[in-house]
Amino acid sequence: MKNIAILCSGGDVSGMNPALKHFVEYSLQNGLTPYFVYDGFEGLIDNKIDKVSHKHVSGIINRGGTMIGSARSKRFTLKEFRDIAKKNLDALNIDMLIVLGGDGSFKGMDIFYKEHGVKFCGVPSTIDNDISGTEYCLGVDTALNVIKDSIDNIRDTASSFSRAFVIETMGRNCGYLALVSALTCGAELCLIPEAEHNLSEHEKDFKKQMQNGRRYFIAVVSEGIKESSQEIASWFEENIGVESRVAVLGHTQRGGNPTTYDRLMAYKFVNYAIDGLLSDKTKSVICYTKSGFEYKSIDEVANTKYRLDSELLNYLKRL
Ligand code: F6P
Numbered sequence: 001m002k003n004i005a006i007l008c009s010g011g012d013v014s015g016m017n018p019a020l021k022h023f024v025e026y027s028l029q030n031g032l033t034p035y036f037v038y039d040g041f042e043g044l045i046d047n048k049i050d051k052v053s054h055k056h057v058s059g060i061i062n063r064g065g066t067m068i069g070s071a072r073s074k075r076f077t078l079k080e081f082r083d084i085a086k087k088n089l090d091a092l093n094i095d096m097l098i099v100l101g102g103d104g105s106f107k108g109m110d111i112f113y114k115e116h117g118v119k120f121c122g123v124p125s126t127i128d129n130d131i132s133g134t135e136y137c138l139g140v141d142t143a144l145n146v147i148k149d150s151i152d153n154i155r156d157t158a159s160s161f162s163r164a165f166v167i168e169t170m171g172r173n174c175g176y177l178a179l180v181s182a183l184t185c186g187a188e189l190c191l192i193p194e195a196e197h198n199l200s201e202h203e204k205d206f207k208k209q210m211q212n213g214r215r216y217f218i219a220v221v222s223e224g225i226k227e228s229s230q231e232i233a234s235w236f237e238e239n240i241g242v243e244s245r246v247a248v249l250g251h252t253q254r255g256g257n258p259t260t261y262d263r264l265m266a267y268k269f270v271n272y273a274i275d276g277l278l279s280d281k282t283k284s285v286i287c288y289t290k291s292g293f294e295y296k297s298i299d300e301v302a303n304t305k306y307r308l309d310s311e312l313l314n315y316l317k318r319l
Contacts, residue, residue, distance in 0.1 A: 001031065001032065001033045002031070002032050002033070002095075002096070003032065003033045003035060003092060003093050003094040003095070003096070004027050004032045004033070004034055004035065004094065004096040004097070004098070004274070004277065005034070005035040005036070005037050005049060005089070005092075005094045005096070005097050005098070006019075006020065006023045006034070006035070006036060006037065006068075006097070006098040006099075006100070007036075007037035007038075007040055007041065007043065007044065007068070007097065007098075007099055007100070008040060008066045008068060008069070008070040008099075008100045008101065008125070009040040009041060009070060009071065009072070009073070009099055009100070009101035009102075009105035009108075010040075010070060010072055010101045010102045010104065010105055010125075010126065011070070011102075011126055011127065011128075011254060012064075012065050012066045012070045012139075012254060013100075013125050013126060013127055013137075013138050013139020013140075013142070013143070013254065013262075014064040014065070014139050014142035014143070014254070014255065014256050014257070014258040014259075014262055015125065015138040015139045015142060015258045015262035015263065015265065015266045016065065016066035016070075016100055016125060016138070016139070016266070017057075017060040017061060017062075017063045017064070017065065017066060017067055017258070018060075018061050018258055018262070018263040018266040018267065019100055019123065019125075019138065019266035019267075019269060019270050020036070020057055020060065020066065020067060020068060021057040021060055021061050022266060022267045022270045022271070023098065023270050023274070024052055024053065024054060024056065024057045025054070025057075026270060026271060026274050027274060028053070028054070030274060030278060032096075032274070032278075033051060034051070034052050034053075035049055035050060035051055035052065035092065035094055036049070036050050036052050036056070036068045037049050037068070037097075038050070038068050038069050039068075039069040039070070039071045040069070040070050040071035040072070040073055040101075040105075041071065041073035041075070041076035041085065041105075041108065042071040042073045042075065042076075043068075043069070043071075044076070044085040044088060044089070045073070045075055045076065045081045045084050045085050045088070047088045047091075049088060049089075049092060049094070051092075061258075061263065062257055062258070063257075063258075064142070064254075064255040064256045064257060064258060065254075065255065066100075070101075073108075076108050076112075077108065079115070082111070082112050082115060082116070083115075083116075085112070086112070086115075086116040086118065089118060094118075095117070095118055095119060096118075096119050096120070096121075096277045097109070097118055097119070097120045097121075098120070098121050098122075098123060098270070098273045098274070098277070099120055099121070099122050099123070100123045100125040100138065101122065101123075101125055101126075102124070102125070102126045102128075102130075102131060102137075103124075103131050103132070103301060103302045105122070106122040106285055106298050106301060106302055107298070107302045109122065109283070109298070110283055110298040110299075110302065113282065113283045119277055119280075119281070119282045119283070120277075120282075120283060121272075121273040121274075121276050121277050121281065121284055121285070121286060121295075122284070122285035122286065122298065122301070123138060123269040123270065123273055123285075123286055124136075124137040124138065124269075124285065124286070124287065124288075125137055125138040125139055126138075126139065126140075127139045127140055127142075127143035127170060127171075127177065127253055127254055128170065128171045128172050128174045128176065128177070129171075129174065129176040129177070130171070130172065130173070130174035130176065130306045131285075131301065131306060132300075132301055132302075132304040132305060132306040132307075133285065133287045133289075133296045133300055133301040133304065134285070134286075134287035134288050134289065134296075134301075135287075135288055135289050135290065135309070136265065136288040138262060138265055138266055138269060139254075139258075139262060140176075140177075140262075141259045141261040141262050141265075142256055142257075142258050142259045142262045143170075143177060143253045143254065144177065144180055144181060144184075145256070145259055146249070146252055146253050146255070146256050147167075147169055147177060147181045147185075147249060147253060148181065148184065148185055150167070150247070150249055150252065151167055151181060151185040151187070151218060151220070152185065154167060154218070154247055155185075155186075155216075155218060158216040158217075158218060159215060159216050161215075161216070161243070162215045162216060162242060162243065163216050163217075163242060163243045163244060163245055164216065164217035164218075164219065164233065164236035164237075164240065164242045164243070164244040164245075165216070165217070165218055165219065165244070165245055165246075165247060166219045166221055166229045166230075166232045166233045166236070166244060166245070166246045166247070167181075167187075167218065167219065167220050167221070167246075167247045167249065168221050168222075168223055168229040168246065168247070168248040168249060169181060169220060169221070169222055169223065169249055169253065170223055170249070170250070170251075170253050170254070171192075171222045171223060171224060172223070172224055173193050173224040174193070174194075174222070174224065174306065174308065175190075175191075175192020175193055175194050175195070175222040175224065175225075175308060176308060176312075177222065177253070178190055178191070178192050178220045178221060178222035179192050179220075179222075179308070179312055179313075179315075179316055180312070181220050182220040182316075182319065183312075183315055183316075183319070185218065185220070186218065187218045187219060187220045187319070188206070188209075188217045188218055188219065188319075189202060189217065189218075189219035189220070189221075189319070190219070190220050190221070190316060190319055191219070191220075191221040191222065191225045191227075191232065192221075192222045192224070192225065192308075192316070193222060193224035193225055193226075194308045194313065195313060195316055195317075197225075199232075199235050199239070200239075203239055203240065206240045207240060207241070210240065210241070210242065216242075217236065217240075217242065219232060219236070229246045229248060230246055232246075233245065233246045265288070268293065269286050269288075269293075272286045272293050272295070273286055276295050281295055283297065283298050284296060284297060284298065285297075285298055285301045287301070
């Protein structure tokens with residue numbers, strides 16, 4: 001029997017639990033013995049590695065987060081701790097690892113592979129959707145649906161008063177969540193780090209809309225823009241003359257029942273990851289593009305800067 005392990009690293013996403021469930025099932029179907037590594041690379045170092053079977057993953061498919069925990073490990077950046085991690089894997093005869101995480105985690109695994117030859121496959125998992133080479137990262141659809149529900153709820157109260165709401169989404173330096181949410185939730189304004197903006201350009205138009213009877217505004221802003229959300233709200237009050245409120249959606253975007261799409265993507269990502277490792281792919285990332293799933297090298301993924309889809313950026317200009 002060959003042994004295979006999985007871990008989650010970095011920000012958790014909804015979709016990790018369905019991925020863990022399928023990992024166990026598909027490993028066993030392929031005659032592999034599945035192992036969980038708890039708490040990301042920290043668990044690899046601290047030897048929190050357990051053999052698992054069907055019973056460990058029953059009842060988790062509908063749960064957000066990750067039942068095996070995640071972490072951002074500083075220690076794994078140091079060789080002395082990677083050496084300990086390798087000893088722990090050797091003791092259990094594990095030489096294949098699936099990592100659900102972002103490009104930082106994949107870079108760490110690349111170094112680990114070069115030093116110790118542990119084969120790995122990366123599954124892009126971050127609500128930010130900012131990994132180069134893939135158009136989809138696990139968890140994005142669930143996060144977008146959480147944001148949609150929040151904006152729809154806020155619209156109810158925004159329209160009852162006459163107010164502007166500045167709704168702040170996560171995404172770190174990437175505006176994907178904010179832009180897609182603005183386009184699909186009917187926002188009047190969207191500000192993201194990838195596009196220069198000048199609020200004064202909207203002044204005349206927004207004032208005119210108010211004179212023509214508009215009661216409220218929805219502005220979706222990404223956490224990575226240069227101004228704070230409160231500053232945008234003050235601009236609405238002072239320059240447009242409408243009372244305003246800020247709603248920072250924060251970590252609500254990382255939780256919630258995984259959508260059907262994320263469950264299916266989790267299934268497919270894990271299938272490709274296990275198939276890849278069994279066909280001797282040594283250090284790849286499963287990427288999803290318009291032409292389907294493909295294995296890309298970690299160098300291509302980690303050393304190329306992510307760029308927001310140009311078609312989406314063009315839509316922003318028309319907002
Ligand atoms: O990378 C995912 C993410 O949720 C970002 O959107 C956000 O900036 C960050 O993680 C928050 O990190 P933490 O959970 O450590 O506060």
